Amino acid sequence: MLITVISLVIAAGVFLWIFAPLFGQPEQIPQKRGREELMSAVNRSVHELETDLKLEKIQQEDLDVIQKHLEEESSS
Numbered sequence: 416m417l418i419t420v421i422s423l424v425i426a427a428g429v430f431l432w433i434f435a436p437l438f439g440q441p442e443q444i445p446q447k448r449g450r451e452e453l454m455s456a457v458n459r460s461v462h463e464l465e466t467d468l469k470l471e472k473i474q475q476e477d478l479d480v481i482q483k484h485l486e487e488e489s490s491s
Contacts, residue, residue: 457489 447455461482467473 453489457485460485 464473464478464481468475468478
């Protein structure tokens with residue numbers, strides 16, 4: 416019986432130690448990227464969208480709207 420109680424106490428302690436960060440205050444994840452990395456991501460996305468346009472998965476108007484949105488988001 417004593418061994419069972421000790422095992423349960425140890426298991427509860429390990430559980431709380433491992434999962435303690437989940438019960439703490441939430442922290443905001445930084446969303447900052449370098450300018451070069453951001454432009455590379457935008458260019459890669461635009462290239463993929465142009466490929467989709469060539470494969471006729473999207474229309475030119477949609478590509479223009481998406482590209483404009485990506486450029487606005489990357490500049491802010």
